[in-house]
Amino acid sequence: MIRALGMMSGTSLDGVNAAMIETDGEKIGGFGDSAFRAFSDNEAAVLHAALGSWQDAPCVPEAARLVQDSHADLARRFPQAQVVGFHGQTLAHDPRGRGTHQAGSGVELARAIDRPVVWDFRSEDVRQGGEGAPLVPFFHWACAEWAVGQGHLPAAPVAFLNLGGVGNISWVDPTASAPHLDSACVAFDTGPANAPLNDLMRERLHRTRDEGGALATSGQADRAILADFLAHPYFARPAPKSLDRDQFAGLADAVRSLEVADAAATLVAAMSGSVASGMQWLPRGCSQVLVCGGGRHNVAMMAALNHDLGIPVRPVETIGLDGDMLEAQAFGWMAVRVMRGLPVSGPMTTGAPAPVCGGRISHPR
Template identity: 75%
Template sequence: MIRALGMMSGTSLDGVDAAMIDTDGVRIGGFGDSAFHAYGSNEAAVLHAGLGLWPDAPQVPDLAELVQAVHADLARQFTDAQLIGFHGQTLAHDPRGRGTHQAGDGAALARALDRPVVWDFRSEDVRQGGEGAPLVPFFHWACANWAVGQGHLPAAPVAFLNLGGVGNISWVDPTACAPEASGACIAFDTGPANAPLNDLMRRRRHQSHDEGGALAASGTPDATVVAAFLDDPWFRRPPPKSLDRDHFADLSHAVASLPDGDAAATLVAALAGSVAAGMTWLPSAPTQLLVCGGGRHNAAIMAALRRVVPGPVHPVEAIGLNGDMLEAQAFGWLAVRVLRGLPISGPMTTGVPGPVCGGRISHPR
């Protein structure tokens, strides 16, 4: 087993998660300490200004230095990490066009921390014709396998719904011999998740998010806006498929004239509707839907999901996992897989023709 530190800064742009995990890149041996760095208002402003930029933009080097510095400061708290998985900050994602761009230099981070760093997880998948996202499904398989072993889950298919800036769902069969095995994992992005709601709160209330879903709970969804959103051809496109953070920018424009509460409620209803639409692509009904990411803290989102999703809907804490740190843990686990030459994506998660071991390994010297 390797003690790995995974680090994740998602498209919700709230901050950096860091979490330890013990793993051989297949099984989970145990979970360790975790920490979170919340972006300050100036840091968040810099990152928001960088959304949509590609590596040749003049602002990117300074932004990348900010990302590296924040990650380095956080990583120094974890002195026993043997390996670091560094996702970087996604600024642009266009797998059928210019590719995918995560700001941050893993080689510079390795030198700063004097430890090996695995990074650039998505590019190779895109180069080979995949979507480059989502990358966490193989780890969801490992989590389900661990939970079965702990007695927290039956040995049957289950689905994980990650609600970060963008939503993604993973249907996994924990009885499969490996995550890349046929029928083990099916995954894809479901639609916008926290990003439109967080952007609304930032614009109108100067707050980072809708705490507990209080604003959304106070409003009434605009059914016409939600119906128009769900009529987008993207929802009829079969998976695998992935989204850029701002793919559905028209949704934010559609709620611009609504009162704050109704706008928030409409965005929540759109999120839940997109998840329900996505679940129709799953190969079989999961025994339960396990929600991770920041969205599970929003009571309005969880209530909306329970209204439209068939079957039980629970936060991942119901099976002994930490929903705030799952993605960070995933990139620690994926880092070990890259080190061992194991695949981190496959045809049924990103649409790549065959299993891909992406990522780059940078050593301090």
């Protein structure tokens, strides 16, 4: 087993998560320490200004330096890590156009922390014809297998729903012998999750989030806006499929005329409605949906999902996992897979024609 540190900075732009995991790139041997480094208001503003930008944009170097420095600061707290999985900060994602862009250099990070860094996980998948996202489903499969072994889950299909800036769902069968088999995983981005709600709070109330979902709970969703949103052709596309953070910018425009509580309630309903719409693309039923990411702390989001999905929706903590650190742990696990030449994506998760071992390995010297 290798002691790996995974690091993740999501599209919600709140900060960097880092978490240790012991793994051989297949089995999970155990979980370790974790930490979070918040972005200051000024740092979040730098990253927000760079959203949608490609490598040649003048704002990107400053954003990339911020990403590298913030990750290096956090990585130095984990001297026990033998390798670091570094996702970087997604600024733009257009797999059928210019590709995918995660700001931050693994080469520079490896030099700064004097340890090997595995990074650029998405580009090879896109080059081979995949969507480049979502990348966490193979790890969700490993988590389900681990939870079955711990007695926390039955040996049957289950769905993981990650509510970050964008939502994504992974249907996994832990009885399959490997995650890249077609029978093991199906995954796709469901729609916007926390990003439009966080943006609304910044724009209207100068807050970073709707804490606990209190504002959304007090509002009423606009059903006309919701119906127009769910008529978007993305929801009629079969899986696998992926989204850019700002692909549904029209939704933010549509709620601008609403009172802020009603706007928040509409955005929560849009998130839940998009997940409910996506359930049709799962290969067969599952007993429950396990929620990770910041959205599981939002009471309004969890209530809407329980209502709209019609099956139990629970935080991943109910099966012994850490929903705040799951994505960070995933990139530690994937770093070891890349070092071993094992695939991190495949036809049923990103639409790539064959399993793909993406990622680059950079050494300190």
